[in-house]
Amino acid sequence: MTEPYDLITMGRIGVDIYPLQTGVPLAQVxxxxxxxxxxxxxxxxxxxxxGRRTAVISRTGRDPxxxxxxQALRDFGVDDRWVTPVAGLPTPVTFCxxxxxxxxxxxxxxxxxxxxxxxxxxxxxxxxxxxxxIFWITGTGLCEEPSRAATLAALEARDRRxxxxxxxxxRPMFWGGEGGASGAGGATGAAARAAARPYYEAALRHxxxxxxxxxxxxxxxxxxxxxxxxxALLDRGVELAVIKQGPKGVLAVHRDGRSAEVPPTxxxxxxGLGAGDAxxxxxxxxxxxxxxxxxxxxxxxxAGAIVASRLACSSAMPTAAEVxxxxxxx
Numbered sequence: 663m664t665e666p667y668d669l670i671t672m673g674r675i676g677v678d679i680y681p682l683q684t685g686v687p688l689a690q691v692x693x694x695x696x697x698x699x700x701x702x703x704x705x706x707x708x709x710x711x712x713g714r715r716t717a718v719i720s721r722t723g724r725d726p727x728x729x730x731x732x733q734a735l736r737d738f739g740v741d742d743r744w745v746t747p748v749a750g751l752p753t754p755v756t757f758c759x760x761x762x763x764x765x766x767x768x769x770x771x772x773x774x775x776x777x778x779x780x781x782x783x784x785x786x787x788x789x790x791x792x793x794x795x796i797f798w799i800t801g802t803g804l805c806e807e808p809s810r811a812a813t814l815a816a817l818e819a820r821d822r823r824x825x826x827x828x829x830x831x832x833r834p835m836f837w838g839g840e841g842g843a844s845g846a847g848g849a850t851g852a853a854a855r856a857a858a859r860p861y862y863e864a865a866l867r868h869x870x871x872x873x874x875x876x877x878x879x880x881x882x883x884x885x886x887x888x889x890x891x892x893x894a895l896l897d898r899g900v901e902l903a904v905i906k907q908g909p910k911g912v913l914a915v916h917r918d919g920r921s922a923e924v925p926p927t928x929x930x931x932x933x934g935l936g937a938g939d940a941x942x943x944x945x946x947x948x949x950x951x952x953x954x955x956x957x958x959x960x961x962x963x964x965a966g967a968i969v970a971s972r973l974a975c976s977s978a979m980p981t982a983a984e985v986x987x988x989x990x991x992x
Contacts, residue, residue, distance in 0.1 A: 708943020
């Protein structure tokens with residue numbers, strides 16, 4: 663086997679179709695841009711932009727959009743060997759509306775089923791997964807079979823080697839919540855949260871790091887206070903809990919007693935959708951570098967802020983020099 667990857671992510675991939683006009687509803691938008699998308703994929707891109715050797719495990723349709731995603735991954739320096747086509751399923755596309763500073767509705771076109779939810783356990787290169795310095799999985803990967811079984815199989819094969827990050831990544835519509843078939847609505851959907859929680863708990867038993875916002879942490883823990891969420895995640899087995907608190911910044915708590923609470927970095931927001939993925943790639947970069955919690959969180963906040971100040975997600979991910987320049991100016 664080749665030298666282990668710094669980071670392997672597993673999960674969503676697709677095409678982001680973003681309006682090139684802000685503050686305009688989709689019905690009135692006239693021009694759009696096409697970008698590589700999907701949270702797990704964007705994290706791999708973000709880490710690659712920071713100089714890390716990364717790869718993605720996902721699936722696309724056998725169509726021109728799938729061809730585009732392979733080319734985009736290669737252009738970003740992300741290994742695409744485990745991104746494979748699924749006959750009969752189209753490559754997903756996602757539209758968004760852009761209403762800065764904090765309203766960015768998403769419209770997922772992933773039916774009848776997204777190819778990334780068709781990842782099967784027998785397709786996985788478990789030796790590469792086990793050897794990676796960091797392995798990253800998402801909550802969306804647990805929402806449906808066979809992706810759920812494949813995600814759990816990868817976690818079991820890894821057996822807590824190195825760093826295993828569980829991005830809590832809560833998308834209620836994929837669990838039958840708001841926007842889904844069950845009609846269990848609300849901001850997150852109580853029935854959808856209840857359906858997801860056992861699988862989140864199963865994944866947490868194999869993870870060493872959990873990262874998410876308060877809504878996402880609530881799915882895993884049933885709690886909403888950030889410090890209580892962090893402690894509950896530690897109780898479920900992780901070594902590091904990272905809770906993103908929006909305008910209150912980010913809280914990181916380690917099992918060894920270390921903690922850091924870092925305020926956000928103010929910017930003029932253009933599109934906030936990729937900020938969390940930039941944060942994730944930077945978090946991995948800091949963990950790989952062995953940084954202390956506070957500089958890791960400051961770097962991750964800065965990476966997220968830079969992307970929030972730009973239109974796109976994947977192509978907006980900053981380089982190490984850009985993050986350093988941004989921090990030096992603050």
